[in-house]
Amino acid sequence: MSSSESVILVVNNGDSAALNLKDLIEFMDTPHVQIAAPEEWQSKLGERRLQALFVGPDMSDEELDKLLSDIGKLDPNVPIVMMNQGEAT
Numbered sequence: 001m002s003s004s005e006s007v008i009l010v011v012n013n014g015d016s017a018a019l020n021l022k023d024l025i026e027f028m029d030t031p032h033v034q035i036a037a038p039e040e041w042q043s044k045l046g047e048r049r050l051q052a053l054f055v056g057p058d059m060s061d062e063e064l065d066k067l068l069s070d071i072g073k074l075d076p077n078v079p080i081v082m083m084n085q086g087e088a089t
Contacts, residue, residue, distance in 0.1 A: 006049040007032045011041050011067060012056025012083075021054055021083065038063040042070070052079040 008030060012018040018035040025033045036044040038059055053071055055064065071078055 005047075006051045007034050007045060008052045008054065009033075009041055009045060009050060010035045010054045010056065011038055012058050013037060013063075014056060014058040017056050017058060017083075021056065025054070038067055041067065050075060050078050052081065054081045054083060056083050 008025060010018045010021050010025070010033060012021075012035070015035070022033045022035050032048075034044050050071070055067065059067070068080070071080065
């Protein structure tokens with residue numbers, strides 16, 4: 001499968017945080033990064049293979065549970081990175 005047939009997804013409710021993370025991943029020369037809200041990740045993925053999932057901090061527990069369950073059903077071996085919103089000190 002070529003890299004054009006796979007994608008890294010950044011799933012988050014907040015567009016700003018998702019776009020910042022997408023830019024950072026693309027900076028590391030990763031060609032196909034897609035952002036999506038929790039309810040639209042499957043349509044954004046389409047028929048492509050999911051290389052990795054980055055989960056932003058702006059999701060409810062229910063959204064997160066559903067997302068992780070659905071990803072597990074799709075491919076239990078997909079690497080998942082959970083992003084935590086840092087606190088100012």
